[in-house]
Amino acid sequence: MAVMKILHWPDPVLATMAGRIDPGADLRALVADMFDTMYAAPGRGLAGPQVGVLKRLFVMDCTWKEGEKTPRACLNPQITWRSDELVTREEGCLSIPGVLAEIARPAEVVMRWHDENWVEHEEKLSGFEATCAQHELDHLDGRVYLDYLSDGQRTDLLAAYEAAQ
Incomplete structure (x- = not known):
């Protein structure tokens, strides 16, 4: 398959709400490319908007x-x-490389989704899986983990991020 280009913050696509996917759409090639991209990065999750695809999908x-x-x-x-x-974990993001922040999120979630073959799933996620799913879902809603920080924390992290670019 193919490794895709990962968009970096503050690309405006990362702040854009992703649209729903029509049931039955064949996205298997895109999903395979997203997995290749995530593993090569190397990351643990990757959402459509991070590779310029404004559709409600992520891989993890x-x-x-x-x-x-x-x-x-x-x-x-x-x-x-x-x-x-709530549980606080250090989060990073392939779209904001080198910037880590402590983010508090619900410790457990129940998530419903379809896989690339349109089989429906519903599962209770806990631990890092719950954090990862919430982080990736944020991308689909045009949010990044920096949006959870206070103005002061965000300013400090962004100054370090911009200096490293």
Whole structure:
């Protein structure tokens, strides 16, 4: 397959809401390219807008860096439940390389989605998988993790990011 170009912040596409995918659309080649891109980056998640595709899809594999691949393609994903318990994790992003920030998110979520063959799934995610899914879903809504930071934190991180570019 092919490795795609990853857009970097502040590209305006990253702040744009992605559109729903028509049921039955054949996106298998795009999904395969997105997995190739994510693994080559190397990342654990990649959303359509990050490669210039304004469609509601992302790919993720939270375990491959530890040796076991668990690839998951998520088309038209939606979170149907969030736990009240929050967990803070250090997050990074392939579109904002080199910038890490502590972000608080629900510790568990229930997510519903279709895979690249249009099989419907619903699963309770916890741990890093819950964080990753929420991070990638944010991309589909035109948000990045920097949007969760205070103005001061964001200014400091962006100054470091811009200096490194």
